[in-house]
Amino acid sequence: AQSVTQLGSHVSVSEGALVLLRCNYSSSVPPYLFWYVQYPNQGLQLLLKYTSAATLVKGINGFEAEFKKSETSFHLTKPSAHMSDAAEYFCAVNPQGGSEKLVFGKGTKLTVNP
Amino acid sequence: DAGITQSPRYKITETGRQVTLMCHQTWSHSYMFWYRQDLGHGLRLIYYSAAADITDKGEVPDGYVVSRSKTENFPLTLESATRSQTSVYFCASSDRGRGTEAFFGQGTRLTVV
Numbered sequence: 001a002q003s004v005t006q007l008g009s010h011v012s013v014s015e016g017a018l019v020l021l022r023c024n025y026s027s028s029v030p031p032y033l034f035w036y037v038q039y040p041n042q043g044l045q046l047l048l049k050y051t052s053a054a055t056l057v058k059g060i061n062g063f064e065a066e067f068k069k070s071e072t073s074f075h076l077t078k079p080s081a082h083m084s085d086a087a088e089y090f091c092a093v094n095p096q097g098g099s100e101k102l103v104f105g106k107g108t109k110l111t112v113n114p
Numbered sequence: 115d116a117g118i119t120q121s122p123r124y125k126i127t128e129t130g131r132q133v134t135l136m137c138h139q140t141w142s143h144s145y146m147f148w149y150r151q152d153l154g155h156g157l158r159l160i161y162y163s164a165a166a167d168i169t170d171k172g173e174v175p176d177g178y179v180v181s182r183s184k185t186e187n188f189p190l191t192l193e194s195a196t197r198s199q200t201s202v203y204f205c206a207s208s209d210r211g212r213g214t215e216a217f218f219g220q221g222t223r224l225t226v227v
Contacts, residue, residue, distance in 0.1 A: 009154075044157075090157065100208050100210065100216075101147060102159075102216055103159070104158075106156035107156045
């Protein structure tokens, strides 16, 4: 079964520093990939998605992710962290051959220090 | 209000009781999903539905029942609640087509005592 692995359950950065959240997928064919963000006591909100149109995907709030087939990765980055970026981030895959259901990674909690 | 709403937001119930979590969406999306969120596990799919009267099991369906008589509603029932079902439950909906965004409700925090 196709899955995603998020490396690091907790990531801490200083305000203004680069944010890098890692996601690797397991699939022999490129799947559809998503990054969602969850703020405290809220539901999940889509940041960006990869659907094979372009390998570099830009999302909301200055985030972007690059699909690298050779590395089976879809890491999320933001050049300069802001305090408001503190949240939990989930990578998800829409497996090939399946329905529209999503399979989520275990999440990475981002802390931004002043 | 447009969107996807879950009720109740918080629920405390006793072991062995039946409890139903409600989910309502206003977009007429074909697909609806129930996930549970637990520390260390991320979100795991319980059940999903491709259309009214069509439901299928996800990764962790045991102890749960769903129905979908109308496109807009997708209730989740715990027939006999257990402490291991203490969790945060999220309902989501999406249109047809792989790669389509799923929209999530605010979640229901369920505690089984």
